[in-house]
Amino acid sequence: MPTTVLVAGFRGSMGQKATAMIKRDPELELAAVYSPHLETTDPAAYELPATTQVFNQLSAMDTRAQVWVDFSTPAGAFENARFALEHGMTPIIGTSGLSDDQVAQLTQLAKEQHQVGLLVPNFGLSAVLLMQFAKQAAQYFPDAEIIEMHHADKKDSPSGTAVNTAKMIAAGRKQAPETVENPVETIPGARGANYDDVPIHAVRLPGYVAHEQVLFGGPGEALTIRQDSFDRESFMHGLNIAIKQVNRLTGFAVGLENVL
Missing domain, CATH: 3.40.50.720 (NAD(P)-binding Rossmann-like Domain)
Incomplete structure (x- = not known):
């Protein structure tokens, strides 16, 4: 049946x-x-x-x-x-x-x-893999930021996928990220939202469907993981x-x- x-x-x-x-x-x-x-x-x-x-x-x-x-x-x-x-x-x-x-x-x-x-924050298999890879990378690169990009009519920001990615990065860390003393935002919100010391930047534009990239930074090197969903x-x-x-x-x- x-x-x-x-x-x-x-x-x-x-x-x-x-x-x-x-x-x-x-x-x-x-x-x-x-x-x-x-x-x-x-x-x-x-x-x-x-x-x-x-x-x-x-x-x-x-x-x-x-x-x-x-x-x-x-x-x-x-x-x-x-x-x-x-x-x-x-x-x-x-x-x-x-x-x-x-x-x-x-x-x-x-x-x-x-x-x-x-x-399910995201049904895309590429997004599921991105979150898994991000958790692994956070063991070695605790400093990370997320940029998520969605269609203009998406109501909530940040996306559930981005929040879940931040949770997995936080869970994967073996040491705390570096902190900036007394950061200054000349325009409030310039550094994005903050979830467990993971800044999240939300983009809402026509033409996009669902996209996310995670940027990791370390001494003298950087790693970027990105996934794109072009069609629902x-x-x-x-x-x-x-x-x-x-x-x-x-x-x-x-x-x-x-x-x-």
């Missing part, structure tokens, strides 16, 4: 790619979609199969979906994930912007519900793996590498 999937945020750029991928795969079934801003719940209005349920309210939701894929908004993703866990669905969250406290709450809820779930279709392979492998987890996890 195919795995039944609900896609929240199905009308967005990633949501549309996700629904198309699910419909193409005979091992998956698009059981339902959800968006709180819909005027009609007729699947024909969205060119969806007649068997796909369409919901615009969580309170009205009664679905046979096993997996909840979330590409909604930072404001809605946390409550969506809570709802999924409380109603027997496995959440796979592709929406960034969740706080550490919210992730901790979802981790605890999954434990209480004897459920599993997955928060590149994320679908990782999403497909996540849907099919998420039940291998034993709780709530962060990062696609947990199911690779």
Whole structure:
């Protein structure tokens, strides 16, 4: 039997790619979609199969979906994930912007519900590898900065990928980075955001999709690691793996590498 999937945020750029991928795969079934801003719940209005349920309210939701894929908004993703866990669905969250406290709450809820779930900062395999390589490099180059570049309509800054990269750099360090005494910003914010002594610079421009580079500096040398996602279709392979492998987890996890 195919795995039944609900896609929240199905009308967005990633949501549309996700629904198309699910419909193409005979091992998956698009059981339902959800968006709180819909005027009609007729699947024909969205060119969806007649068997796909369409919901615009969580309170009205009664679905046979096993997996909840979330590409909604930072404001809605946390409550969506809570709802999924409380109603027997496995959440796979592709929406960034969740706080550490919210992730901790979802981790605890999954434990209480004897459920599993997955928060994925980036479904691109190149991005997953970049984060792994950055963690390794941080052992030898503790001084690092991140530049992340995304499309102009991305709401949150910095990206979830950049924050997760910073976490992995911090975890990989064996010594503290050098600190500048009394740094001066002639324009506030010039040095970017700071996560665990990793400066993060966010770029939002038309024409970009998702790109990240990590710059490491050491005495007399430097290392740059970069990944580029030129099309959102590149994320679908990782999403497909996540849907099919998420039940291998034993709780709530962060990062696609947990199911690779």
